[in-house]
Amino acid sequence: MRPLRNILFGLAISLFVTGMTTGVERFPPPDFVETDHVIPSPTSPGPRQDVYEYIDALVLLAALGLATYLILKKRSRRAIFALTVFSLLYFGFWRKGCVCSIGAIQNIVFSIFDPDYAVPIVVVAFFLLPLVFTLFFGRAFCAAVCPLGAIQDMVLARPVSVPDWAESGLRLFAYVYLALAVLFAATGSAFVICRYDPFISIFRLSGSLNILILGGCLLLIGVFIGRPYCRFLCPYGVILRQLSRLSKWRVTITPDECIQCRLCEDSCPFGAIKKPSAQWPEQEYHIAKKRLAFLLLLLPVLVFLGGWAGSGLKGVTSQAHETVRLAKQIYLEDNGQIVEATDASTAFRATGQQTKELYEQAANIRARFEMGGWILGGFIGLIIGLKLIGLSVWRRRTDYEADRAGCLACGRCYKYCPREHVRLKKMKEGSGKW
Amino acid sequence: MTQNDKTINRRNFLRDGLWGGCLATLGIVAGASARKKRNNDLVWQIDPYKCIACDRCATFCVLEDSAVKCVQLYEICGYCDFCPGYFELGATVLDTGAENELCPTGAIKRTFIEDPYYEYDIDEALCIGCAKCVKGCAAFGNGSLFLQVRHDRCLNCNECSIAVACPTGAFKRVPADEPYLLKKVDHA
């Protein structure tokens, strides 16, 4: 019986491309005659137990409840800050920032469109709880619970105010980001929110260098411009903004009434304080009315144009899906435009699947991107149109108010209000009732 | 104390209506996504039949020390003297010399059982998931060495970076109570 080594040398089969086995083993199982050796089994350490997931959801619920209480009832910036630190430590560094409510959007969308994927209940909770709380109480989630917001809040040292026009322009990006995230999640191409989460590598203390740099840059910017990700990038924040507009209870700068003392004007690092509106002269009013009418008529045009552009981009957006990329690679190779085969294309050819089938799959996926492009492009068009309309409508305001959509409920402005000080003094004096 | 503007006017009615609508939408979304029965979490795992041992598992994991390690399925292993997953193809002397070993970190331990059988174990602390041994074992041996995601290390990211980089799409989501996709024993 020759040693097996020499047989192997004699065979010298080198399969350079596929390391797959077909399941049939070349060598028979060993027959231990001398020793009674027992063939061991490989270890299979299990993942994190389910109960911990449920605990996370409960902590989320508790944190949301506590945040709401601290913001609306207790009105204490210190306490909100303490809760923010806790959220950063628990949801950020302990749970390593995953699963987070922002990313949960993708899971929900993916499960709606993919028949094989069912989203875990905890993820649904992470998605819904902040939204429900916001619908009732305003953006308590953003204030003290979201780890991404928390880390940005930590570094905010020297707030610089962003001019209104820059704020309006930059926020468009968040809407586009949301649209893209939903599109890619619905087609099962990628979870872009997770992929480009800037702070995740800081929470994990390891990760791709590019994301680390992105996170570092955002934090550096965040030292001066308050919460840049939250205001201009966060796709979940987009949804929270709209729900917060409708909330039953909301943050008010003054605990009871506004005396227009103007002391809170520069207190918000996020530019979320609305000043009382000035009186409009007749002339301005007419121009504004005409502009409003024009913009209202423009709205459906923008929606249509947006949808059309979105569907036209299907060639580019569909590249996010790996099947389309593979089909493109195979096509270019087959037509001699690319000489180097990639691992993916060689592995595909080794499976024996017809290229025709692959092209069909790619065409189908493209069609889904086209449909998605219409819907989400129209959504962007709608948003832009509504934004323009919103900027042309004049709301009568006499008091200094927190912007319903933009206020992140951080509580920094409370101490600036003299009425707040009156309340605190009265409480300290023990008058009890407030 | 915060107070609502209680005046009944068109704007408030509209707002309340929208509010109710949003609440209802959230409920529908919750129902739609939770209708599929999901008992427990989903975790990532590698399908060993699709894996081509390309080495991306070692480099793309977000952890410095990749969560993907090689596992040895002893039931399939041939216990060969000359293990093509342990030794380089041209190895002349069957010892532990660096020039003879495939594994760059020396994570495979070779123990003599009885003639001519040797047992090969993997030291997970040293394994980096580079799949050189997997390639050798699959091409010349029984294929008992293959890569698997180890769940005591894996962070279970929502989107696995290795899954994105895998050229054959060998990463799939599996239920957390059956988190390993081991090869089936199929003695010829």
Next chain:
Amino acid sequence: MVANSHNENNSPQVQATSSWYRCTVATAVLSAVFSIVVCAFMLMNYGRSKMVGTADETVMLDLKSEIRNRPDDEQLLSQIRQFDLLLRQQRIRAVNRARQGGYLLLAGVVVFIISLRSAIAHKKRPPSPQPNADQLKEQVGNAKFSRWAVTGGLAILGLGSLFLATRAEIDFARAGAADASSYSMDEVAKNWASFRGPNGAGISTHTNVPSRWDGKTSEGILWKTEIPLPGNNSPVVWGDRIFLSGADPNNRQVYCFDTSTGKLLWKGDVLGLTKSDEEPLEMMEETGYASPTVATDGRHVCAIFPTGDVVCFDFKGKKVWEINLGRPDSAYGYASSLASYKNLFIIQYDQGGVEDEKSELIALDGFSGRVVWKTKRPVGNSWSSPIVANTGEQFQIITCADPWVIAYNPNDGAEIWRANCLSGDIASSPIYTNGLVFVIEPYSKLVAIKTDGKGDVTKTHIAWVSEEGGPDICSPLSNGEFIFMLATEGLLECYNVSDGKRLWEKDLEEYFLASPSLVGKNLYLLSEKGNMFIAEAGTEYKQSARCEMGEKCHASPAFADGRIYIRGIDNLYCIGSSN
């Protein structure tokens, strides 16, 4: 209130706070510097492991391949072991450094943030709203600028989508209709992609081929290049590349030459059997170690050797795959050339006797080397090559051996028809023309079989049989009207395709090992001495030229646009002119 703030710095209370302030500022600066330094170290660590790490790996690979050549070199051995240890230590250190650095950086940044914020908190001034500017103008202005900003954003999005959407993208819906996974058969026909060119017919699609050259004066010979290892296989041409293989008892190689200069562009080694307990292969001198001609599909070139090694290279010389089918049991040594169909390479792997049931027809995928299909053949060993023929309605792979001539469907290897009409050592390859397949039984007969049958067509589809003898090596040639057979001893015969009637014969008085070729109306017959007989392919033998090359030739020539490529015993010749 405003006035008070100016006096802050002078009160003793403030003195104490200002030293606290200095302290926090100092901490902030120190921790910032510390963080930056740690960050720089981590980046260096990362950069080193990425760049130097990959260089180290290639050095290691080189060292390891070195040790294969000199296994007893003690110094090299210890060098490798030390280097390996060094690499492992470096890797572990790098991982540890990254982790520790991460913690340190985190700590540094946290301290920095805390000290920065407390420092800034100390410098906090009470709010001091400026005198009220024109509120109306400000708010109207804000709204206007914001509208313009949004419109600007809209414009950017619009322009961006316009730019991205108008880029050309592949239309997969239409791409799926045509299977473009390989060059079309028309493209293939323009080249000389396998033994005896398109369809294995030996007919050149280019008619502007030279008809005069002289080896002694080098007139008409564009270039001549030495071939490193010998072989009987014919040149294969695609575009500006010529492919050959060569071998000796220990080495097997595939070569690629440039058509315009004859320069050897690359040569690929076949690893194949290294050390083995199997006896080394010994081939008959006449057959040689590299008889089978290579084949190309326009993207890859595939070669097979009588050791059972099959290897595939891309046009740049990179080895794509290599497999071994097991040593073939062939009396004179394996010699069947490869055929190619779309992305498949077809191997006629005939072995042993009929009763051994070892013979197979194998199709390998050019991209991966995977066996796409494999069909058992009820024949014994043979030395003819398969051809891929276009019968008009379909492509058929036609093979001949003892005793069956079988046609297969190239897509799945299923038999289409078979005819029992041969015996002996079959070395001549079949040809197809006008709905008929012609096969030769050496020294015995020429058989014409109709290709539109199904199953066993022995009794029904044999059009005619001419039993006036036949060559033992050269394959036949037909222009649709006449069919020509060339015997090794030099006898050229011409038959009618329609009825098999012999029309004429001519003794050329030289030995012929290369199969005859047809260019336009002329026969090109290459003798063993290296002389090309050019004659009219008509109702009688009319020789128009006899060009001497000056070197012995065993291989059939290859034809291209204005060129002939001839493989001599030692050199590859290009007959043609430089335009």
